[in-house]
Amino acid sequence: MxxxxxxxxxxxxxxxxxxxxxxxxxxxxxxxxxxxxxxxxxxxxxxxxxxxxxxxxxxxxxxxxxxxxxxxxxxxxxxxxxxxxxxxxxxxxxxxxxxxxxxxAPDSGNMEVLWRYGSEAQKQRWLMPLLAGEIRSVFCMTEPQVASSDATNMQATAIVEGDEIVLNGRKWWSSGIGDPHAKVAIFMAHTPDASKDRHHQHSMVLVPLDAPGVQIERMVPVFGDYDAPHGHGEVNFSNVRVPLDHFIAGPGMGFEIAQGRLGPGRIHHCMRCIGAAEKALELAIDRGTQRVAFGKPLLSLGGNRERVAEARIAIDQARLLTLFAAWKMDSVGTFAAMGEISAIKVVAPNVLQQVVDFAIQIHGGAGVSRDVPLTAFFSQARSLRLADGPDEVHKSVIAKMEIAKRASHGDR
CATH class of the missing domain: 1.10.540.10 (Acyl-CoA dehydrogenase/oxidase, N-terminal domain)
Known part of the structure; x- marks a missing residue:
């Protein structure tokens, strides 16, 4: 490699x-x-x-x-x-x-979905304005009434009626929907079909945000911050009707598209976490060398030098693991790298959370203010341990693959 x-x-x-x-x-x-x-x-x-x-x-x-x-x-x-x-x-x-x-995010992921799976008409109407930075987009998947760590729990529906798709359901953590430039959402929903298996029962549908029946109920704060002017909204879809050609790649393709979308996106998220961790460590070192307590720089007190070393080790390990996952995706494809992708999705946000927590402690009261970006980095880290699959789901994927590998050796 x-x-x-x-x-x-x-x-x-x-x-x-x-x-x-x-x-x-x-x-x-x-x-x-x-x-x-x-x-x-x-x-x-x-x-x-x-x-x-x-x-x-x-x-x-x-x-x-x-x-x-x-x-x-x-x-x-x-x-x-x-x-x-x-x-x-x-x-x-x-x-x-x-x-x-x-x-x-979520525009980069949505653009990649349209680039890989969208029709020519969908690309012209939505992809090109997104690529030009003229509009913003939203991804609507998580729901407030079910455990969304299991996406098959989804209660929202996308039902074909004649030449239309009828959408009903409530979504939340719809990131970016507060932006004044947000114009379109990708809505993932259940499309029942008895002839298909459980992973071909869901679809992704393009929904103009000004379509009748789309109602933004509120912005949901993250640790008390509304993340303006981006926002994470709770949205109700009530008998929203869009043409059949608003399906992305056709009905029942939702999970296949989601896996294609999430692979590269997780690399992006994890590497941004590593960049944020580097910034947090730099801020901690600067603060720790410039501030004096009890006659010594803060970094010379209470084991803080060891914490700097631990942060360096953790960041470098996370980077190498993420680059390995990226290299494997380039070499053999996303699906062959699913174990590595799950691993980095656990590791990178946890490393960022660990490093930022140390940086906040070094900064004292300033660390929990908005004078430095540490609270935003902490929020990013803690949120990403839930978004795109919680830590426990990714660990379960890794364990399943490891057990299967061992089982394949038989009695040898």
Whole structure:
């Protein structure tokens, strides 16, 4: 296996680092201060996106730092998963950078779904505006009334009636639905079909957010923060009718699409976690060397140097495991790397949570304020231990594969 970045990937990596340092970092604090001032509480109808974001996006696009997650050389950067992983790590150091580069969730995953599975009409109507950064999108899967760790529990329905699909159900944690530019959702729902097995009973449907019957009920706070101007909403779909051609890849294809969507997306999430962990460790070291208590720098007290070493070891282990998963996906495909993908989905958010907790402790009261990004990183880490499958589900997948491997050896 080889983790070396390609010359093309290295060029992108150098330019991404420079853009974050020169263009994003100098204005990021002011951006979030403006968000706080212009996005009052959970009333998403009043949320505004600071104008500086569009200015940054225009600069990024002009420099070709745009849609870098997409392996298509015409529509994206044409990078391997492994090469893009190193870019994702850099964007993870900033809460704003993924959006600036049009590489933010859930849009990146939704764009990849449309690129891989969408019809030409769906691509023209929704993919191209998303790739251009003109609109935002939403992914509606999790439901409040069932244990969504088992997606077959889904109660929302997508029923064919004549030449229409009728959608009913309640979704929540629909990320991005508070954004003023959100225009379309991918709605995953049960499409009963007695002729098909249980993993071909669900579909993904494109739903314009202005369709009659789509009602945003509220934004759901994460640790008390509404994550404006992005937001995570609870949405009711009541007898929403869309044409049959709004199925993505046809009825019953939901789980197959979901697996194709989640593989690369988990690499992105995990590498962003690693980038955030690197940033948190840097902040902890800076704080620990600059602040003095009891006559010594904070890092010289209470075993803090050992914690720095433990953080370094954990971050490097997580990075290597994630790059291995990315390399395997590039080499043999997503489905052959499912064990490794499950492993990194457990490891990376837990490492970020561990490192951020240490950084918060070093910062004292400042650590739980908004003066540094640590609370946002902590929220990211703790949330990702639930999103895209909780830790326990991924551990179960890993254990099942290990037991099967042992069983295949028989009595030898």
């Amino acid at each position: 080889h983790f070396d970045i390609s010359p093309k990937g290295q060029d992108y990596l150098n330019r991404v680092k420079a853009f974050i340092k020169n263009e994003i970092e100098p204005v990021e604090a002011a951006f979030w201060s403006e968000v706080t001032a212009t996005c009052p509480g959970g009333d998403w109808r009043q949320w505004q996106v600071p104008a500086i974001l569009e200015e940054l996006k225009a600069k990024a696009r002009a420099q070709g730092l745009w849609n870098m997650f997409l392996p298509d050389e015409t529509l994206g950067a044409g990078l391997s998963i492994k090469d893009y992983a190193l870019l994702a790590e850099q964007t993870g150091r900033s809460l704003l950078a993924p959006t600036v580069f049009n590489c933010n």
